[in-house]
Amino acid sequence: MNARNLLGMPVVVTSQGELIGEVCDLVLKRSLKVEGLVVKGKGSQRLVKCPDFIIGEDSVLVTNTEGLKPYVEREELSYKGNMGQSLLDVEGREVGIVSDVILEPETRETIGVEISEGLIRDFLEGRRNQVSLDDVQVNGIRLTVLTGEGSARI
Known part of the structure; x- marks a missing residue:
């Protein structure tokens, strides 16, 4: 959810x-x-x-x-306040922004984040990417870093 x-x-x-x-x-x-x-x-x-x-x-x-x-x-x-944070890969390249967090309703646990590559690209290419929370590391208040390959889909 x-x-x-x-x-x-x-x-x-x-x-x-x-x-x-x-x-x-x-x-x-x-x-x-x-x-x-x-x-x-x-x-x-x-x-x-x-x-x-x-x-x-x-x-x-x-x-x-x-x-x-x-x-x-x-x-x-x-x-x-946290939606819209830049999502960077381990080399510092921006891969998109955090557009949502994904929850498991029964446990209320966050299991991943949804990534937007921009409004136009999302509209033209369809749904946003989802990445497991295990592949996301938060550094500071406004910076989110994608660790590892980050290709895990939820």
């Missing part, structure tokens, strides 16, 4: 059957692994961390509201 598919998904507290908002962003670790979801509802943003939520087909389920904490936005940890 692409992380962008979570954006806008309703968030429901299962113990109360109550809709509390929708996913407006994801919080990522520097390794691009998901740390939690940002839920927007009733004028505020709250964070629910892994593993306190379940990703369903049409909604995100939270067992109770105790796991929801106030959220202060930090761009370097934001999913939206």
